[in-house]
Amino acid sequence: MPRRILIVLSEWGYWGEELLGPLETFDQAGYTVDFVTPTGKRPVAITVSMDPDFIDPPLGRSVTSAETARKVRELEASDRLDNPIDLSSWVPERPYRSEDDFLRKLEAYNRDLAALQRELDERYDALLIVGGSGPIVDLANNGRVHALILAFRRLDKPIAAECYGVACLAFAREQEDRHSIIQGKHVTGHCIEYDYKDGTGFMGTDFVMGPPPYPLEYILRDATAPGGAYIGNFGKETSVIVDYPFITGRSTPDSYLTGQKVVEVLDHGLRRWGFTA
Template sequence: MSSLIDKAKSALSGHKKPKVLFVLTSHDKMGNTGNPTGWYLPEFAHPYYKLEGKADITIASPKGGEAPLDPSSVEMFKEDAESTKFLKEKESLWKNTEKLSNFLSKADEFDAVFYVGGHGPMFDLATDPESQKIISDFYEKGKVVSAVCHGPAALANVKLSDGSYLVSGQEVTGFTNTEEDQVGLSSAMPFLLETKLQENGGKFVKAEPWAAKVVASGKGNKLITGQNPASAGPIGEAILKAI
């Protein structure tokens, strides 16, 4: 009997957790405004807590090392319990990120990649060739490719091996032009995310400004995007379900 229990235990312990690569921006300046930017606190915290314990999570950024946290998101979400807990307990996650280029040709080792939002990705991840290669590789190998808020900027310009845009013909969402106007930052952006996703063939769908919206499309519904900070928890749940 005890040997049966031991076998069952070893079978269970041999069951590997799914692996998710979280990607943060390395960009810390908001266009030519001189104001700080970076990744957005709840858009890392909420998905992280949805997946913590259920998946092995690796954190990367284009430059590696410390990835800049947008200070405005700390202020904006100081009443949000998960965000404040994350800020207090998980600092090592964004202070010691791995270099994103280390994950080129490593899609087979993961089940999903997730791009955290914040205005930073509009300036670095939107045009990062290594990031784009990683995304197309993950997608073509049937892995989950996901992003929230401004995170889909990293997906907008990605081309697949046949030369077509990843988002072409797919339902996608992200931070809307209306939301960008409402925060008064449209003029500080290198492009408008909703417009860019549409230009590259994406079928942009959206909820009312600031309401949660998550869309799954693409091969096996594995292209998962979220509209805004309110979508951060729901996209974490969608990623968990997909893996």
């Protein structure tokens, strides 16, 4: 059976290359993929991620080649992203403690989670969370996304995330101890030097904001402590870190490399890469 990857995408805009890079890599490796979005809506690439003339303010240059822009537009025009899995109907929602009959509902929730974990174990080899501005809106603090991540972690299967998608890892926590699952791990993600400043536009599909509502680097530094580390590699062209089960990519230029490291983890047993400790 070919390996199968579950790819989580925002409904508020994914960055084109951050899906394209891993997807092309998985296709070349002979993997199959399933897409999932928070409510089953078709994901849409952020417009500027298909524009080779868009100048990224923090970097002062275009971050999208003409070839990448063409490929993302072709992907958007295809039917490949049609009919993604609806996360809201697939993954159970944890009940509020204030709800009537909370204990019975919690027991049912845990039974449903156990069934989900068995399904994931049978169907998938790895999880990937794609970056962009959209994940800030509907993935980072989505309890159902956290449940997926925690299930893959319990199954000891690879969990990859790119750019702002890495925030999902920082916020995924077991309710018993509330510690981030990346505590003691080494990760990368969107560094503070890459963040937009006040007065510059941070773009999604249907929104423009100033700076992102949270500095991802600071969140990751805090979430990995003690014993782990955030590694930004600012000034280096790429930044991908493998600290099993996590594979994290800093930003757009790291998309293909992130996909490659997922393949190396699955097919060649890679467990640590991109840092020394």
